[in-house]
Each structure stands twice: as structure tokens, then as C-alpha cells.
Amino acid sequence: MPRRSPTIVLLPRQRSVLEHLIRSSTSEHRIVERAKIIVTAADGDIPAEQSVKLRIDRQRIRRWRERFAEAADLLNAAELEPVSDMDLEHLVVHILRDSYRSGTKPTFTPEQIAQVITLACEQPAELGLPFTHWTAAELAREAKKRKIVEDISSRHIARFLEEGAIRPHRSRYWLNPKITDQKAHEIEVQALCDVYRSAKQLAAEGVRVISCDEKTGMQALQRAATTKTMAPGHDEKREFEYIRHGTTCLTANLDVATGKLVSPTLGPTRDEKDFALHILHTVASEPSSKWIFVVDNLTTHVSETLVRIVAKYDGLDVDLGVKGVRGILKNVESRRAFLVDTKHRIRFVYTPKHCSWLNQIECWFSLLARRVLRRGSFASVDALNKAVVDFIDYFNRILAKPFKWTFTGRAAAAA
Numbered sequence: 001m002p003r004r005s006p007t008i009v010l011l012p013r014q015r016s017v018l019e020h021l022i023r024s025s026t027s028e029h030r031i032v033e034r035a036k037i038i039v040t041a042a043d044g045d046i047p048a049e050q051s052v053k054l055r056i057d058r059q060r061i062r063r064w065r066e067r068f069a070e071a072a073d074l075l076n077a078a079e080l081e082p083v084s085d086m087d088l089e090h091l092v093v094h095i096l097r098d099s100y101r102s103g104t105k106p107t108f109t110p111e112q113i114a115q116v117i118t119l120a121c122e123q124p125a126e127l128g129l130p131f132t133h134w135t136a137a138e139l140a141r142e143a144k145k146r147k148i149v150e151d152i153s154s155r156h157i158a159r160f161l162e163e164g165a166i167r168p169h170r171s172r173y174w175l176n177p178k179i180t181d182q183k184a185h186e187i188e189v190q191a192l193c194d195v196y197r198s199a200k201q202l203a204a205e206g207v208r209v210i211s212c213d214e215k216t217g218m219q220a221l222q223r224a225a226t227t228k229t230m231a232p233g234h235d236e237k238r239e240f241e242y243i244r245h246g247t248t249c250l251t252a253n254l255d256v257a258t259g260k261l262v263s264p265t266l267g268p269t270r271d272e273k274d275f276a277l278h279i280l281h282t283v284a285s286e287p288s289s290k291w292i293f294v295v296d297n298l299t300t301h302v303s304e305t306l307v308r309i310v311a312k313y314d315g316l317d318v319d320l321g322v323k324g325v326r327g328i329l330k331n332v333e334s335r336r337a338f339l340v341d342t343k344h345r346i347r348f349v350y351t352p353k354h355c356s357w358l359n360q361i362e363c364w365f366s367l368l369a370r371r372v373l374r375r376g377s378f379a380s381v382d383a384l385n386k387a388v389v390d391f392i393d394y395f396n397r398i399l400a401k402p403f404k405w406t407f408t409g410r411a412a413a414a415a
Helices: 012-023 029-042 047-054 058-070 072-080 085-096 110-120 136-145 154-163 182-197 199-204 272-285 304-313 332-339 361-373 381-399 410-414
Strands: 207-223 242-255 265-267 290-295 346-350
Touching: 012 029, 012 072, 012 085, 029 047, 029 058, 029 085, 047 058, 058 072, 058 085, 072 085, 110 136, 110 154, 136 154, 182 199, 182 290, 182 346, 199 207, 207 272, 207 361, 207 381, 242 272, 242 361, 242 381, 265 272, 265 381, 272 290, 272 304, 304 332, 304 346, 332 346, 361 381
Parallel strands: 207 290, 290 346
Antiparallel strands: 207 242, 242 265
16 A cells, blocks of 8 residues: 655745745756645645646655655744744755765865855955955855865855855945944934834824925936837836936825825925925824824924924914024024924924934835836926826825834844
8 A cells, every 4th residue: 555645734934935936037947846846735735636737756746745744843943933034945945955865975075165155255355355245256266275175166166155145246235323322322213113103002192103204306217218018038128318307306204003195295395494394284184183203313304494383383482592592493402302392292203313214204215216216207397296196196095004113122222
């Protein structure tokens, strides 16, 4: 009697990784084939059905079902730790690869491979080399020069780097904030995150939490030739050259509780008057509500005009002083202290310096750039403005939902 093939049960992340391997154009054919065996097995197909569907012999199907079932404890443990999606994918690929077979002695020892990877993590400039990052060919040359190996091809180097998830050709920007008072910085970050977390509760109490900022210099660029639409086997082709028709500025509000854009304004400039009028326009949409605006530290967000608006809206009959001389209006610090006062019906919460990424509207600006601006062609500023307004309307109707804000600000404090 033939042995029974083991039942395959996949956790959601394991299935997601397998489906990604199946879809990826860079996955090895054998890995794709084995991933399909596991996914169809998890769907309830027996080996006979899989053999017909996938055109793979039953013996091979049984072998990979058994191999994956044997690794179930290891995979589930990785889910519980939890490991990153990339590490989980590396683990799945390792399980789906052929087992080591005795035969020809490996060309390179594990120690040599480790030394090559260590070399790839060094900065070429610190070694006196006239380039900023390694290529596989240069790593092969340096490895031979250091006598790590007698001889090695750039292809072997590339394979070692891929297996070690080392990518010298990739680089990302990051900003190291110049924090002079770490404790004060942590308090600011935590206060902002607390506002985000309480946005829904505040909305129920009639307080609108608004993430606000300007997206400046949006260019109305018209492609010099018509875009060629994509077709099977052919990507969309956009004309490289373009015609400039001017720029516009969007001042946008993201309602943190609902995820919708409210009371956006578009115009050619973004000076103190423009931002103040934007705040007045926003508040006028619900004059009975209280408002909390999350903004960055731009000077126009701490202006004399804003102070006067808040004072007037709250009915404060106080001497505001004189800008540059005395009182509340004297300088940025005195104006900011007034604008953040929690007793006011309109108040502002400022992101810490070099932490504009904490402003949720920046996430939405990224979406606008990717979905509308980057590949758009606009014959005029008016056409660009209309495209932005139309996307905001579409976003609010179809896509809007609150951002799942998981950062609490307390990680920095714990460190």
C-alpha cells in the first residue's frame, strides 16, 4: 500500500512568501516548481491531482511535500520570533533547495566565503581605492590581492553576495537628526504619537486632529510626445523631453481619525499669508469644532498672523506685544509657546526638528507623487491643479482610511 503524503498547512506569511516566489521573474525554475507543489498541497490537492495540474511526476511531488512537512516546526518557530519577511523568504528558499550531496569538494571553504562577505562590507575609500562601492569584479580582484582565494570569478562573488543578502550596489539616504537635548526630543516625539493615538477619541469629543503641510514646486510638465501605452511584452513608454508650464503648491490636510483629505488649497505661493488663509479656510468648514494641527517647524507655521488668528478665534482680549520687540509676538519661541497652548480652540503640535517624517501627510504626498505626478503630463497649471483635485476626490471616496500608526515614540526612550 503506497504511503500517504503528509498534509501541508501554511500560515499566512508562509503562503505569501511562496506566492511571491512563484510570481517573481527572478526565481529559479526549480524553486517556482516546488513552491507550486506546496501551495497546491495546502489548497487540498492530493498528489494525483497535483501531478495532472502541474505536470510533475508523483514521486517528486511526494518528496517535496515530505521535505516541507519536516520543516514545519522550523518555519512555525520563525513565525513566532518573528523574523522579517526577507529572512522568512531566505528560509523557505533554503528548504526548497536541493539537499547537499557528496561529490566534488567545494571550491571555497566557509571561512573564505565569510572573508569575502566581510570584505564587501568594508568601504573602498578607506582602503585607498578610488571608488565609492564595490562591484563583483572589483571584489574578486581585491580578494585575490589579499590572498583570500587563489582565483575566483565575479560570478562566484555575486552568488556569495546574493546568498548573504549583501547588496553593495544599493544605497539609501537617511538623516541623522542633530539632537541637542535627547530627553526633550523624546518627549516631543511621544507627545505627537499620543495625539495620533487619541485622534478617534478626540474626534468623538469634537476635536479634529489634522496633519498639515505644503507640497511645493509641483511642476506642470507636458511630455513633448504622446505616451505609448503598454502592450504584452512592452512597458509603457514616456517621452524623455518635456515642456514646462509653471508650478503650483498644494497645502493639504489629512484628517488623522478618518484618513480623508479635508479643505485642500492650491496656489502659486506658500508664504505666511497663504498658510494663514489655509488655516482660516479649514476652520471655517466646521467653526464649532476644536482643531489640532500637526505641522513642521517652517517659519510660516509659527507666524504673527497665526497668533492673531488663534487669539481672535478664541476671543482673547490680550496684548500680544510687538514682533521683534516684546510679548507673545516677540520671537519664534514666544509665538510657538502661544500656539501650542492646549487651552486654545485652535492649537498646533510641531514635529521635532529633522523628524518631518512623523507628519502623516508626508505619507499621502508620497502617494500623490507616485499615482499622479511622476508619470503625468499636464498642458497647464490648471490641468495639474484639476488632476490633483480629482485624485483627492477619488482618494476620499475609494481609498481613504486612517493610517495604521504603529510608532509610539517610546522606542527612542527605551534605547
